[in-house]
Amino acid sequence: MKTVIVGAGFSGLAVATRLRASGVDPEDILILEASPRIGGLISSIRKQGYLLEGGPEGFRGNSDSIQSLLKQAGQVSVAIPSTPATSKRYVVKKGKLSKLPEGPLGAITTSVISFRSKLRILAEPFVKPLDVKEETLASFVSRRFGKGVIDVLDAFVSGVYAGNPEELVVDYVFPQLKMFEKNHGSVIKGGMRFAKEMKKAKKLRKNEDKNKEGEKPPFLYSFPNGLAQFVDAVGKKFNIVVNSRVKEIFGKNHGYRVKTQNEEYDAETVVLAVSPNALSQIQMFGKKQKTSTREAKVVIVSLGYDSSQFSRKPQGYGFLVPSSENRFLLGALFSSEIFPHHSPENKVLLRCFVGGIRHPEYTKLSDEEIVKNTLKDIGDFLKPNGEPEFVHIYRNKVGIAQLEAGHHLNLAFKKQIEETHPGIKITGIGWRGISTNHLSSESENVAKQLKSILTITKSH
Numbered sequence: 001m002k003t004v005i006v007g008a009g010f011s012g013l014a015v016a017t018r019l020r021a022s023g024v025d026p027e028d029i030l031i032l033e034a035s036p037r038i039g040g041l042i043s044s045i046r047k048q049g050y051l052l053e054g055g056p057e058g059f060r061g062n063s064d065s066i067q068s069l070l071k072q073a074g075q076v077s078v079a080i081p082s083t084p085a086t087s088k089r090y091v092v093k094k095g096k097l098s099k100l101p102e103g104p105l106g107a108i109t110t111s112v113i114s115f116r117s118k119l120r121i122l123a124e125p126f127v128k129p130l131d132v133k134e135e136t137l138a139s140f141v142s143r144r145f146g147k148g149v150i151d152v153l154d155a156f157v158s159g160v161y162a163g164n165p166e167e168l169v170v171d172y173v174f175p176q177l178k179m180f181e182k183n184h185g186s187v188i189k190g191g192m193r194f195a196k197e198m199k200k201a202k203k204l205r206k207n208e209d210k211n212k213e214g215e216k217p218p219f220l221y222s223f224p225n226g227l228a229q230f231v232d233a234v235g236k237k238f239n240i241v242v243n244s245r246v247k248e249i250f251g252k253n254h255g256y257r258v259k260t261q262n263e264e265y266d267a268e269t270v271v272l273a274v275s276p277n278a279l280s281q282i283q284m285f286g287k288k289q290k291t292s293t294r295e296a297k298v299v300i301v302s303l304g305y306d307s308s309q310f311s312r313k314p315q316g317y318g319f320l321v322p323s324s325e326n327r328f329l330l331g332a333l334f335s336s337e338i339f340p341h342h343s344p345e346n347k348v349l350l351r352c353f354v355g356g357i358r359h360p361e362y363t364k365l366s367d368e369e370i371v372k373n374t375l376k377d378i379g380d381f382l383k384p385n386g387e388p389e390f391v392h393i394y395r396n397k398v399g400i401a402q403l404e405a406g407h408h409l410n411l412a413f414k415k416q417i418e419e420t421h422p423g424i425k426i427t428g429i430g431w432r433g434i435s436t437n438h439l440s441s442e443s444e445n446v447a448k449q450l451k452s453i454l455t456i457t458k459s460h
């Protein structure tokens with residue numbers, strides 16, 4: 001076998017797709033998956049007409065990398081764009097939903113941030129840059145923008161990482177912010193320069209590809225049967241062995257031997273598309289390594305209502321709850337507003353998030369208690385008339401990796417392995433990022449590096 005990929009989650013499947021697109025014969029790729037199903041954190045089910053996602057709601061639309069992945073996977077024609085409603089987002093302030101600013105003018109007029117904090121934000125370009133090692137996101141943001149934005153940051157971080165900005169390290173979760181400070185002395189200045197360059201590059205690409213002119217990508221993409229449809233369609237193109245947990249990898253001749261509980265496979269190159277915690281369970285070159293991250297587990301409570309139960313139907317993307325509000329929910333997505341095909345006609349689907357790093361104890365509550373507390377918050381924020389007609393609870397077995405202090409040890413291990421064994425690549429959630437958008441870009445780099453190794457091997 002030329003390439004063995006460990007893990008049939010989004011990352012493993014994305015690397016396989018990239019390799020295939022670069023000319024590698026799919027017959028030369030084998031994917032080994034520990035669980036009985038592929039997709040990893042991505043799972044979608046339809047119940048009583050509601051489409052329920054267990055992981056991401058959709059793939060980022062305005063990402064060139066996601067666009068190319070959809071193209072290479074032959075999934076562009078079936079992808080469903082999110083509605084423009086996604087531009088409206090809310091944060092809970094004093095028990096009520098407050099609209100987050102949509103653009104620069106909105107940022108000036110928003111009531112979410114005080115007048116004093118707005119002035120402090122504008123002073124950011126004059127704040128002296130500092131090089132602090134493994135600085136937390138909260139420290140970085142309050143140092144540069146003032147403490148007045150911490151509540152919004154806290155809510156945002158809950159929405160993306162289900163994590164705590166006092167623990168997440170800016171260098172790992174938003175390395176670009178750190179680069180802006182380092183290279184331009186200011187996040188605002190660096191951000192503006194970056195936006196300008198992106199705009200220029202986009203214009204250039206549009207000129208090269210006339211068909212793209214006028215097209216504005218949606219915020220997200222999904223599929224008629226959710227993200228699992230994408231995963232299944234990609235999975236069909238490759239040889240995947242499920243129920244096949246990789247236990248050990250070691251060098252063999254000029255390549256590697258990959259051992260599962262039942263089988264052994266020889267490979268020229270191996271991609272480990274698993275998180276640091278999952279990697280710590282694989283013996284590599286005679287040793288088990290101590291790679292690890294904390295994981296934020298979330299419970300997803302999906303609620304279905306008849307539209308008539310709302311005097312004002314929830315409109316927009318959803319809302320986030322800062323920890324200062326002392327609420328049960330981390331936030332909720334207005335799923336049927338983002339993707340109307342996620343609910344039957346005239347129904348409202350809300351996808352509510354519980355637990356995370358903020359309240360891991362909530363994830364251990366009984367279904368009854370979780371639903372009771374969720375309904376209390378939803379009742380206060382959205383005021384539906386009566387009980388939901390559909391309730392579904394999804395408990396993720398694996399959580400979202402938190403890139404916190406000490407993560408440099410994981411990265412040092414990855415670097416050492418990849419440098420000592422050029423045929424081995426490590427990717428996946430929890431190494432350099434956690435979003436599918438990021439992992440999609442990573443899959444392009446991994447495939448490019450592998451392709452050159454495979455070509456060299458062939459020519460020898």
Ligand SMILES: Cc1cc2nc3c(=O)[nH]c(=O)nc-3n(C[C@H](O)[C@H](O)[C@H](O)COP(=O)(O)OP(=O)(O)OC[C@H]3O[C@@H](n4cnc5c(N)ncnc54)[C@H](O)[C@@H]3O)c2cc1C
Binds near residue numbers: 011054247399
């Ligand atoms: C609730 C929730 C909401 C999210 N929301 C978003 C969002 O809005 N936007 C976004 O971009 N991302 C979001 N994410 C993150 C997104 O789901 C992940 O980025 C992505 O799915 C990770 O894919 P992966 O392949 O790297 O890892 P995984 O999905 O964890 O896949 C790894 C696979 O490897 C397998 N494996 C592990 N060990 C072994 C072994 N030894 N041998 C063989 N196989 C093994 C596992 O069984 C698994 O199938 C969300 C995640 C969750 C949980």
